[in-house]
Amino acid sequence: MTTNRPDNTTHPPQTDQTPSIPTANDGSTATSRSTPASTINANARGNKTIVNSNTSTDSPAHDSTAAEASSDAKTDEMLLTVENLKTVFDTDDGTVHAVDGIDFTVQRGETVCIVGESGSGKTVTSESITQLFKSPPGSIADGSVVFDGIDLASRTEDELTDIRGARISHIFQNPQGALNPVYTVGWQLIEAIQLHRNVDDDAAREDAVDLLNRVGIPEASSRLDDYPHELSGGMKQRVMIAMALACQPDLLIADEPTTALDVTIQAQILTLLRELQADFGMSIVFITHDLGVVAEIADRVVVMYAGKVMERGSVYDVFESPSHPYTKALLECLPGRGSLGGIPGSLPDPTAPPTGCRFADRCPYAVEECTVGEQPVFESVGGEARDEDIEHEVSCVHYRSAADPSVLDQLDADRSSVPQERPSGRTVGTRDGEGGVARE
Amino acid sequence: MGKGVSPVSDQSGAARTEAPLLSVRNLTKHYPITTGLRSKEVGRVRAVDGIDFDVYPGETVGIVGESGCGKSTAASSLIRLEEPTEGTVRFDGEDITRYDQAELKAFRRRVQMIFQDPESSFDPRMSIGEAIAEPLAVQGLTDASRRREIVVDLLERVGLAAGDADRYPHELSGGQKQRVGLARALSMNPDMIIADEPVSALDVSIQSEILALMTDLQESFGLSILIISHNLAVIRQICDRVAVMYLGEIVELGTASEVFTNPQHPYTRALLASIPTADPTDRGTGIELTGDVPSPSNPPTGCRFHTRCPELIQPDDYAFEQSVWRRVMDLRQKLDGGTVDVDAIREGVVTEREPSETPDDVSATETKARLRDEFAIPQSLGDSRAESVLEAALDDLVSGNPAAARERLATEFATPCESQSPTLEDATAGQTASCLRLENELPPTELEQTVRSD
Numbered sequence: 001m002t003t004n005r006p007d008n009t010t011h012p013p014q015t016d017q018t019p020s021i022p023t024a025n026d027g028s029t030a031t032s033r034s035t036p037a038s039t040i041n042a043n044a045r046g047n048k049t050i051v052n053s054n055t056s057t058d059s060p061a062h063d064s065t066a067a068e069a070s071s072d073a074k075t076d077e078m079l080l081t082v083e084n085l086k087t088v089f090d091t092d093d094g095t096v097h098a099v100d101g102i103d104f105t106v107q108r109g110e111t112v113c114i115v116g117e118s119g120s121g122k123t124v125t126s127e128s129i130t131q132l133f134k135s136p137p138g139s140i141a142d143g144s145v146v147f148d149g150i151d152l153a154s155r156t157e158d159e160l161t162d163i164r165g166a167r168i169s170h171i172f173q174n175p176q177g178a179l180n181p182v183y184t185v186g187w188q189l190i191e192a193i194q195l196h197r198n199v200d201d202d203a204a205r206e207d208a209v210d211l212l213n214r215v216g217i218p219e220a221s222s223r224l225d226d227y228p229h230e231l232s233g234g235m236k237q238r239v240m241i242a243m244a245l246a247c248q249p250d251l252l253i254a255d256e257p258t259t260a261l262d263v264t265i266q267a268q269i270l271t272l273l274r275e276l277q278a279d280f281g282m283s284i285v286f287i288t289h290d291l292g293v294v295a296e297i298a299d300r301v302v303v304m305y306a307g308k309v310m311e312r313g314s315v316y317d318v319f320e321s322p323s324h325p326y327t328k329a330l331l332e333c334l335p336g337r338g339s340l341g342g343i344p345g346s347l348p349d350p351t352a353p354p355t356g357c358r359f360a361d362r363c364p365y366a367v368e369e370c371t372v373g374e375q376p377v378f379e380s381v382g383g384e385a386r387d388e389d390i391e392h393e394v395s396c397v398h399y400r401s402a403a404d405p406s407v408l409d410q411l412d413a414d415r416s417s418v419p420q421e422r423p424s425g426r427t428v429g430t431r432d433g434e435g436g437v438a439r440e
Numbered sequence: 441m442g443k444g445v446s447p448v449s450d451q452s453g454a455a456r457t458e459a460p461l462l463s464v465r466n467l468t469k470h471y472p473i474t475t476g477l478r479s480k481e482v483g484r485v486r487a488v489d490g491i492d493f494d495v496y497p498g499e500t501v502g503i504v505g506e507s508g509c510g511k512s513t514a515a516s517s518l519i520r521l522e523e524p525t526e527g528t529v530r531f532d533g534e535d536i537t538r539y540d541q542a543e544l545k546a547f548r549r550r551v552q553m554i555f556q557d558p559e560s561s562f563d564p565r566m567s568i569g570e571a572i573a574e575p576l577a578v579q580g581l582t583d584a585s586r587r588r589e590i591v592v593d594l595l596e597r598v599g600l601a602a603g604d605a606d607r608y609p610h611e612l613s614g615g616q617k618q619r620v621g622l623a624r625a626l627s628m629n630p631d632m633i634i635a636d637e638p639v640s641a642l643d644v645s646i647q648s649e650i651l652a653l654m655t656d657l658q659e660s661f662g663l664s665i666l667i668i669s670h671n672l673a674v675i676r677q678i679c680d681r682v683a684v685m686y687l688g689e690i691v692e693l694g695t696a697s698e699v700f701t702n703p704q705h706p707y708t709r710a711l712l713a714s715i716p717t718a719d720p721t722d723r724g725t726g727i728e729l730t731g732d733v734p735s736p737s738n739p740p741t742g743c744r745f746h747t748r749c750p751e752l753i754q755p756d757d758y759a760f761e762q763s764v765w766r767r768v769m770d771l772r773q774k775l776d777g778g779t780v781d782v783d784a785i786r787e788g789v790v791t792e793r794e795p796s797e798t799p800d801d802v803s804a805t806e807t808k809a810r811l812r813d814e815f816a817i818p819q820s821l822g823d824s825r826a827e828s829v830l831e832a833a834l835d836d837l838v839s840g841n842p843a844a845a846r847e848r849l850a851t852e853f854a855t856p857c858e859s860q861s862p863t864l865e866d867a868t869a870g871q872t873a874s875c876l877r878l879e880n881e882l883p884p885t886e887l888e889q890t891v892r893s894d
Contacts, residue, residue, distance in 0.1 A: 117643040117644075117645055117646075118614070118643050218774075218779065221781075221784060232732045232733075233507070234732055235732070262506040262670055263506075263670065263671075263672070263711065263714045263715055264506060264710065264711065264714045264728075264729045265506075265732070266714070266716070267714040267716070267728055267729075268728060268729075270716070271728065289644060290644070290716070291644070291718045292715065292717060292718050293716050294718075294720075295716060295717060295718045295719055295720040295722075296716040296717075296720075296723055298720070315720040316720050316721070319718060319719060319720050329645070330644065330645065331718065333645045333647070333648045334644065334673070334718050342615075342645045342646055342647070342648045342649030342650075342652065343645040343649075346613065
């Protein structure tokens, strides 16, 4: 496997000689469901050369043929392609670079988990897909979000409204806050159905009962007349899922959907999502900070930090051989895995992101190279991949073709041989004379 | 670290020589449900319903359970932020439930609380320094410069800088705010800290930072810690002993290592099984609790967990597969609740057919088959006698006589779990659990073995 190969998501600019290969960058991606407007859009996009900043333009031409051939079959399955997405917020303190040039893809029927700490930009990423953030101050500064051949990033608000809820649905962390307390759940569910489909009240009500049944709410017909406060948290989240499924979306974006729930209810909701995905064949973008949940539900994992993607690959590869130091650190933080102490330091200032690797400041393996230039380009991790279709890539200088990633293991070994110091930038004072701090 | 500071002991404290710092007996907190102008009591929410546990000096005890199990109410009523309905709480030998206001104020110097949401537990208009110094002022330290000294010292101890004293809560991250929460709790130099979900609102990396800080501080201040959490991983990481609560009662109590590696109560096993493991090759553990926690205003009879228990005891006369038995009981419980709608079942069958058909065209056999499907009960039970009972009950139900079906199932498919209340009994050394399976020394079910082998 060549380490220099562009990732699957980025195809070299198409030429007229290869019109038969539809790609995300290509106007010919019009599918049966795309609207006439997509043609205009494709023209608009033509002016903007979208090149993955991480893979740069120097990818060898001869290699691209192979890449195209292998990705030929797959591009049909590609539902969402996010390329070089940059979302910024203009604030009084300066421009916040919440999402700063990320790339990922979602195939039909797969679950992609975006994982990271708070402030890593994962929620803004999910909101950028259908531009749910408030604008201004938020705006997409650069990049493209191609959903089934349609570039959402350049769509007008009205066009997006047609897509939101109908083809891309969202569910949120707090079901309490997402439901209107003064209307019955039935009213809200029927509203969602009638907003996108031209059906009469009776038919909509029947659909609503079916949906509630489908998401495992017992006695659905009587639940329709309940108000949100009469339902438990798990039930409310089921109602939210029912609402999101009302129009059989192609893509479900779930932003921390189980974080507010108990672990037993979380297990139920995750099982439900898996079943629904199998039934409806939809893709899921799942945002979470809980690596346990990721392991439970993901096919593909995107690890984000400070607005950049640090590592991406199949769930098996990322958990079995976490390669970026940040992924490693995140896994170490899981209670019962490794040592207490967290990741020393804190996220960089999002208004003035540092040069080089965003994580360099907190990285135990950082070398001088890490602090200069751009975020390192994606390199293939190599090794035996569990899922051959999903490349395991990492944005770290230690994985450059010339570098030897085993240096990380070497460093690990060195550190475990010396007495472990708590890896904390902020040391806890261990003054003598315990007690008596405050007592007079 | 708290671990190993004090010798292991069971609830009776037999192995301990020292007296417990906190001793809770029969702690009960009921909220009356009232109606009308005269606030006539029509019912009670039994948030905490008679719990017993001890916390020894220097020990970390965890209370774990789903939301609504009463763990937070237990914490706030044991330091009388809310008046307990019943029970005694002995702190350092004295019963604090009898304290008057002055004594209570003095007591609260010795026990401090940390809350879940660091955002809302600070006054946004008070600087960090003022927030930490406030308890000092309340407790009568009038010298402002001395207060300042203490604040600076505490900030450094929790890993912040002295200069942070002049910052405001909104300038700090969640983790930093929780550090300030710890500093404020420590300002009274307490003997004990009660932490209610101290890390639930934090990122996993910050969580482990705060937990490390808590164990460090415990060591240097000689604190006892009572930590309330729904996160079993957190409890496992820092606790010496664990109490598992369900619907206002403690169902299992023991050393953390025993409870997590050798859980005795089916609820503990189910909780442990629902934690997602960070291993994509190990998805879905097989045990999944059905339904939600029942309402504490009307808790189930007998063992409170019997409505969800996957290891429910079977009647002696019949032989079920355990999972099928659970589903049959789900049907029975639905019937008892009067929520099985046979007409809806018929309508469900009709929608998949020719539009000309009406629900009346659906035969009894089809309805019964659909009913079994709804509850995931196989079309034929392995035990022929059990099968005939179930079939008869379904016949009653389909012919419009749910009362007879209820009656039949209640007499034939009775389980001791619904009538007898289990008591906390010694299961193994250092571990007690309340389950009739243990009391009757029944053999473990297959489910139990699955968890053990994990």
